[in-house]
Structure formats: structure tokens, C-alpha cells
Amino acid sequence: MNYHAIKVIYKFEMLRAWNTFLQTIASPVISTSLYFVVFGSAIGSRIQQVEGVSYGAFIVPGLMMLSLLTQSISNASFGIYFPRFTGTIYEVLSAPISFFEILLGYVGAAASKSLIIGGIILFTAGFFVDLSIAHPVWMLAFLVLTSITFSLLGFIIGIWADNFEKLQLIPLLVITPLVFLGGSFYSVGMLPPAWQTVTLFNPVLYLISGFRWSFFEVSDVSVGLSLFMILLFLTICIAIVWWMFRTGYRLKQ
Amino acid sequence: MQPIISIKNLSKTYASGHQALQDVSLDIAEGEILALLGPNGAGKTTLISIICGIVTPSAGRVTVAGFDIIDDFRQTREMIGLVPQELTLGAFDTVWNTVSFSRGLFGKRPNPEFLRQLLRQLALFEKRESELMTLSGGMKRRVLIAKALAHEPKILFLDEPTAGVDVELRKEMWRIVERLRTAGVTIILTTHYIEEAEEIADRVGVINEGRLLLVDDKRSLMHELGKKQLEIELKERIDIMPANLVDWNLELSADGRQLTYTYDTQARTTGITMLLQAIGDAGLSLKDLKSKQSSLEEIFVDLVNLKP
Numbered sequence: 001m002n003y004h005a006i007k008v009i010y011k012f013e014m015l016r017a018w019n020t021f022l023q024t025i026a027s028p029v030i031s032t033s034l035y036f037v038v039f040g041s042a043i044g045s046r047i048q049q050v051e052g053v054s055y056g057a058f059i060v061p062g063l064m065m066l067s068l069l070t071q072s073i074s075n076a077s078f079g080i081y082f083p084r085f086t087g088t089i090y091e092v093l094s095a096p097i098s099f100f101e102i103l104l105g106y107v108g109a110a111a112s113k114s115l116i117i118g119g120i121i122l123f124t125a126g127f128f129v130d131l132s133i134a135h136p137v138w139m140l141a142f143l144v145l146t147s148i149t150f151s152l153l154g155f156i157i158g159i160w161a162d163n164f165e166k167l168q169l170i171p172l173l174v175i176t177p178l179v180f181l182g183g184s185f186y187s188v189g190m191l192p193p194a195w196q197t198v199t200l201f202n203p204v205l206y207l208i209s210g211f212r213w214s215f216f217e218v219s220d221v222s223v224g225l226s227l228f229m230i231l232l233f234l235t236i237c238i239a240i241v242w243w244m245f246r247t248g249y250r251l252k253q
Numbered sequence: 254m255q256p257i258i259s260i261k262n263l264s265k266t267y268a269s270g271h272q273a274l275q276d277v278s279l280d281i282a283e284g285e286i287l288a289l290l291g292p293n294g295a296g297k298t299t300l301i302s303i304i305c306g307i308v309t310p311s312a313g314r315v316t317v318a319g320f321d322i323i324d325d326f327r328q329t330r331e332m333i334g335l336v337p338q339e340l341t342l343g344a345f346d347t348v349w350n351t352v353s354f355s356r357g358l359f360g361k362r363p364n365p366e367f368l369r370q371l372l373r374q375l376a377l378f379e380k381r382e383s384e385l386m387t388l389s390g391g392m393k394r395r396v397l398i399a400k401a402l403a404h405e406p407k408i409l410f411l412d413e414p415t416a417g418v419d420v421e422l423r424k425e426m427w428r429i430v431e432r433l434r435t436a437g438v439t440i441i442l443t444t445h446y447i448e449e450a451e452e453i454a455d456r457v458g459v460i461n462e463g464r465l466l467l468v469d470d471k472r473s474l475m476h477e478l479g480k481k482q483l484e485i486e487l488k489e490r491i492d493i494m495p496a497n498l499v500d501w502n503l504e505l506s507a508d509g510r511q512l513t514y515t516y517d518t519q520a521r522t523t524g525i526t527m528l529l530q531a532i533g534d535a536g537l538s539l540k541d542l543k544s545k546q547s548s549l550e551e552i553f554v555d556l557v558n559l560k561p
Contacts, residue, residue, distance in 0.1 A: 002327070008357030012350075019345060087341035091400065094305040095358040096330040253267060253308050 005097040009105025010112075013079050017113050024075075024113065025120065028067045032121045035063055036128040039185060050187050051218040056129035061212040062184030064121050068114050068143070069150050069179055069204070073171050076110035076154030081167055084158070084250075093252065099245035103155065110151035111144070118143050131215070138223075139214035145230050146207055152237035159250050178204040183212075188220040203229060255319065256280035257408060257439050258304065263313030265299050265463075273299040275463040277313070281441060283407075286434055287468075288454035289443045290553055296463040297443035298338065301410045305335045317408070331359060334401035338413040338443075340393045344386040348377055348396055351385060352403050359404030368403060375399050375429070391422045398429065409433060411442040415449060427453050447550035457549065461557040475549060476518070483525060485512040485532065486541040495535035501528055510540075518546075 017024040040056035047055040083089040092102060125131060133139050161167040182204030188196050199205055200221075210226025213219035219226070243249070258281040265274040273296045281287055289297045302308035304315055306326055315322045317329035343351065352368055372378040375395045380388065385396065394414070401409060411430070415423040423446075430440055430453050444450055450457050451471065458468040467474075490509040501524075504513040512532075516523045532539065 002360045004357040004360050004362060008354050012346075012354055015350075086343065087337070087339055088343055090307055090335070090337050090341060091355060091358060093307045094330060094333070094335050096327040096360050097358065248309060253302075 002095075002097045002101050005095060006101050006105045006108070009092075009102070010109045013075075013106060013109030014112065016079070017075070017109075024071075025117065028071065028117050029120055029124050032063055032067065032124050033128075035059070036125065040128055050190070051216075053216045053218060054129065057131055057216070058187075058212075059185050060122070060125045060129065060131060061215050062179075062208050063125070064118050064143075065146065065182075065204070065208050065211055066179045066184055067121055068118050068146055069175055069207075070171055071117050072110055072114040072147050072150035073154035073157065073175060075113050076107055076151040077158035077161065077167055077171075078154075079106045079110055080155055080158035081161055085164075089251070103152075103241060103245075107148065107151045107155050110154060111147040114147040114151065115143060118147070133215050134217045135214045139211065142207070142211045142214055142226075142230070145234060146211070149230060149234045149237055152234070152241055156237065156240050156244065159244055162250070175204075178202050179208075183208050183220055187218075203233065206230065257283040257318055258441075259316045260300075260304075261314045263300070263303065263315060264311050265296075265303060265308065266311045273463050274303075274310075277460075277463075277465045279458065279465060279468060281439065283439055284434070284437055285455045286430065286440045286442070286453055287456045287458060288450035288471075289441065289458045289460055290445065290447065290450050290549075291443070291460035292445060292557060295460045297460055298412055299463075300460070301335070301412055301441070301443060305333055305410060306330055327360075331404070332407045333410065334404065334406035334408070335410045336394075336397045336401045336412060336414060338416060340390065340397065342385045342393055342396060344384070346385055347382050348372065348385065348388075348399075349381040351396065352399050355400040356403040359406075361404045367405070371399055371402055374432070391418060391425075394418065394422070394426075395429075402433075406438070408439045408441070411440065413443055413445070415444070415446060423449070447548065447553055451549045459553060459556050466556050471549070474552065475546070480515055480547045481518050481523075482545050482547070483514040483516065483528075484543045484545070485514065485539060486510060486543075487512065488538040488540045491537065495537070497531050497535055501531065 036056065036059075039059055044055035044059070049055065050058045080089075083092065122131075157167065157170050161169075181199065182202045183199070188199050188205065188209075191199060206221060206226045206229035209220040210223050210230065213223050213226070244251070258279075260277055260279040260281075263274055263277045264272070266272045277296075277300065289300065291297050299308055303310045304317070304322060306322065306329075317332055320328040322329045346354070349368070349372075352372065353363065356363065356368065369378065372381055375398060377392065377395055377399060380392060385393065388396065398411075398414075414426050414430075418426070427449070430442070433440060442449070442454070454471050456468060457471050457474055459466045487510050491505070492509055494503065494505055498512075501514065504515075505511075506513070514525075514528055516525070529539075
């Protein structure tokens with residue numbers, strides 16, 4: 001195992017976040033605060049409670065997931081796409097480092113950044129609403145698993161994309177709508193029955209539902225199913241990355 | 254002695270169907286400087302990229318110090334440093350950070366003293382805290398060399414190290430290569446500047462259309478393939494070749510004042526004495542005589558123009 005290589009890739013990626021502090025850290029804090037102002041205070045004050053939880057607190061897990069998913073994908077995809085774009089990837093490819101170690105460095109850093117952002121959002125939320133976490137260990141487990149899974153997805157997108165437009169395509173056109181329609185700001189039970197069925201096909205619903213359960217013990221689907229689904233996404237992402245590395249897809253000619 | 258790099262029957266066909274390398278075999282000795290000469294698209298970069306692990310070979314085998322480049326990639330890559338052709342560097346990293354990154358990436362523990370010394374040798378020490386995008390082209394190229402040397406490799410690949418750089422910088426590169434050779438580093442460089450190969454290489458390999466046409470010691474290559482020419486300047490202008498000189502295959506210049514005689518330095522006799530005698534017999538007076546050896550460039554052009 002080339003620990004030095006994993007360490008320098010990880011450090012390099014974390015340093016990049018620090019150098020783009022406003023974009024990486026401050027921007028999710030500001031956008032979360034805006035969500036709280038708009039949804040939590042302006043609109044939320046007119047909504048009594050959702051499944052026994054105040055609306056302001058109810059949206060916290062959804063907001064965290066929204067940031068976690070988009071940040072994991074954008075950090076990991078940019079982390080691997082940019083060296084491909086500038087050509088500096090030659091150095092990583094010619095180094096005595098296995099693909100698994102490359103993955104540990106890049107995905108590890110992207111997932112760490114997402115976790116930090118998730119923590120910051122949780123901390124920020126504490127200023128706006130009273131929060132209690134029923135199952136902190138499960139909450140952390142969901143947080144870690146989601147960060148890793150979606151950082152892997154970001155890594156896949158970063159290898160697949162051959163221009164900046166493609167890099168933005170999936171996060172903007174697929175992930176953001178799925179998160180918004182996956183119960184970030186509402187309970188699925190609030191929808192008409194037909195739409196409830198449609199929503200069950202949205203994979204993000206399972207992530208948000210399980211995550212929300214770890215806070216308030218209320219969920220749209222069972223926790224076991226949520227956990228199963230996230231492990232399934234993780235397995236699919238690992239399988240795709242494994243195939244990409246085995247074939248050298250868009251990395252090696 | 255076992256070669257440090259051994260290439261056996263290496264071929265590469267890209268997905269597009271382009272055959273970049275065809276059955277290339279080559280041994281490279283430890284400590285030598287080998288120049289791979291060839292026109293653009295000849296397969297030089299593909300050859301280097303395969304050895305470094307960036308491109309997957311279609312057929313054949315490469316070993317570095319006895320280790321296979323695919324099965325034992327950790328051992329082989331640790332020994333190799335690569336300076337790419339393009340100035341591929343990040344924009345916002347500092348010189349120090351990027352060089353430290355390279356050292357770690359190749360599995361070496363941090364050694365600030367070594368890196369400081371390396372940057373001093375490459376005249377980059379004063380710029381160690383500068384962002385890469387603020388550096389000049391010449392400095393960026395030196396940073397790429399520093400990155401390639403950061404993990405103390407035994408073998409250095411320089412892919413077109415002086416492409417598009419000015420004369421001063423090119424000479425500086427040559428000095429750097431000379432210093433590395435003194436330190437015992439094996440150097441393989443690709444170039445299409447013949448002058449470069451002539452100046453710094455021990456051996457020259459000529460590659461064209463994916464085939465290695467020949468590899469030879471630079472001096473013996475020039476000696477064996479080099480033709481010599483004798484330029485004979487005449488006092489008076491002549492319009493037609495005198496009858497007794499027709500069989501000598503002389504070239505008459507357009508202004509009728511110079512004869513050029515091409516001869517083989519390896520032949521038993523050059524025929525110069527008899528030619529001069531014949532010129533005297535033809536009643537011509539000489540103004541000046543000059544002989545010149547064909548350069549590596551002319552040899553190279555001759556070789557790549559030969560159809561395989």
C-alpha cells in the first residue's frame with residue numbers, strides 16, 4: 001500500500017477546498033441559512049407540524065442531504081476531472097499507485113469535505129431551530145455512507161465527463177430534482193396517493209427518509225429499506241468504478 | 254550487463270485503429286543517454302507512455318531492472334521519472350507544494366532538505382512559494398523536471414524537453430541533463446531536434462511510423478552512415494562537365510564555379526587524389542577546397558525517407 005500517495009492526494013484535495021474556502025464552506029452555510037429564512041420562518045410559520053415535528057426542524061435532514069449529495073458529487077467529480085482536463089493526470093497514472101489507492105485519496109477527500117459541510121449545516125441549523133437527534137450513531141452512519149456513495153458517483157461522473165457541461169449535467173438535471181422531489185421539504189404522506197407511488201421510484205427518498213428517522217424517528221419508508229437502498233447504491237457505484245479501473249475507461253488509452 | 258530497460262516486441266494499436274508502435278525491441282543500458290529521434294506522430298511518446306504506465310500495450314513486454322511494467326508496476330514506476338512534452342501543471346499550487354506532492358505520490362517519505370537542494374539545482378529555490386501560473390514557460394519546464402526528480406528516480410524520460418523553447422533555455426536543459434548523467438541517472442529523451450541528439454546523446458534510436466529503424470552509438474552511426482563531400486571551387490566558370498570528369502558523378506553548381514564530389518569514408522580509397530589529378534588534366538584551376546561530413550540530420554532524413 002502506497003500510504004504516502006494516498007496521503008498527498010487527500011491533503012492536496014483538502015487544501016483545494018481550503019483555498020476555495022468561500023465556494024466550498026461558506027456557500028453551503030449561506031444557502032442553508034437562506035432556506036431556513038424562506039422555508040423555516042416565512043413559509044414554515046404557517047405550517048403547524050409535520051408528523052409531530054416542527055416544520056423548521058423537519059427540513060433539517062433534507063437540507064443536509066441536499067448539500068451532502070450535491071457537494072459530494074461536485075467535489076469528487078471536479079477533483080478527478082480537473083487533472084484530466086489540465087493533463088496533470090499523467091503524474092497520477094505513472095505513479096506506483098493502484099487504482100484503489102487513487103480512489104481512497106480522491107473519494108476519501110470528497111467524502112470528508114461533505115461530512116464537514118454536513119456538520120456545518122447541522123451547526124448552523126442549531127441557530128434557527130431546536131434540534132434533537134434520536135439516534136446519533138445511525139445519523140452518523142447515514143451521513144458517512146451517503147457521503148462515500150455520492151462521492152463515488154461524483155468520481156464516476158468526473159471520469160465520464162469530457163467537458164465542463166457534462167460535469168454539471170447530472171448534478172443539475174438529475175440529482176437536484178431528485179433531492180427536491182425526494183421529500184427534503186415535505187413528508188411523502190402529504191402528497192396525493194398517485195404521486196406517493198411515483199415518489200417511491202425516487203432513490204433519494206430512501207436516503208432522506210432513513211436520515212430523518214435518525215433525527216426524529218419518523219420516516220416515509222422503513223429504516224431497513226433505507227439502509228438496504230443506500231448499500232445497494234454503494235455497491236452499484238463500486239461496481240462501476242471497478243469496471244472503469246479494470247478497463248482504463250477514459251483514463252488510459 | 255543486464256539492461257536497465259528491456260523492450261521486447263512491443264506493439265500498440267489504439268482504439269481508433271491507428272498502429273502507433275509495431276514490434277519494437279530495444280535494450281537500454283544503465284547510465285546512458287538515449288535519444289529517440291523521429292518526426293511528429295512517429296510513436297515516440299507512445300513508447301515512453303507505455304513504459305511509464307500511461308498507455309496500455311497491445312502486445313509485447315517491457316521490463317525495468319528485471320521487473321515487468323504491468324505485473325510489478327510499483328517497483329518499475331518507483332524507478333522512473335517522466336517529464337511530459339506539454340507544460341501540464343496546476344495553476345494555483347506553489348512550486349514547493351507541487352514538488353512535495355510528486356515525491357509523496359511516488360511513495361517517498363517527505364525530505365525537505367532533498368527538495369530544497371533539488372530546487373536550488375534547478376534555480377527554482379527563490380520561486381518555491383510562487384504560484385505555478387505566475388512562472389515563465391522556462392521555469393514551468395524546470396518545475397516539471399523537479400517534479401520528475403522529486404522521488405530520486407534512476408531513470409528519467411524527457412519527452413521533447415526543448416520543444417518550443419529558446420536557444421538559451423535549450424542549452425540550459427542540456428546542462429541539466431549532463432549533470433544528471435554525472436549523477437548516474439539513465440536518460441531517455443525524445444526529440445525531433447537533431448542538434449539535441451547530436452549534442453547530448455550517447456546512442457540514437459530512429460523511429461518512424463511506429464517502427465524502430467535503427468539504434469546505434471551516435472559516433473558510429475555518423476561514421477557508418479555519414480557521407481563526406483568535397484566541394485571544389487573553380488577559378489573559372491565552366492558550362493559543361495569536361496569529358497574526363499563525366500564518370501566521377503560530380504555535381505556542377507548552377508553558377509558553374511563549384512564541383513561537389515560525394516564519397517564514402519568507409520571505402521578503401523576515397524579517390525580524391527585521382528579526382529584532383531583528373532581536374533588538372535581537364536585544364537581546370539582550383540580556387541579552394543572544402544570537405545564536410547553529413548550531419549545526423551541528413552542521416553535521419555535519409556532514413557525516414559526509406560520505405561520500410
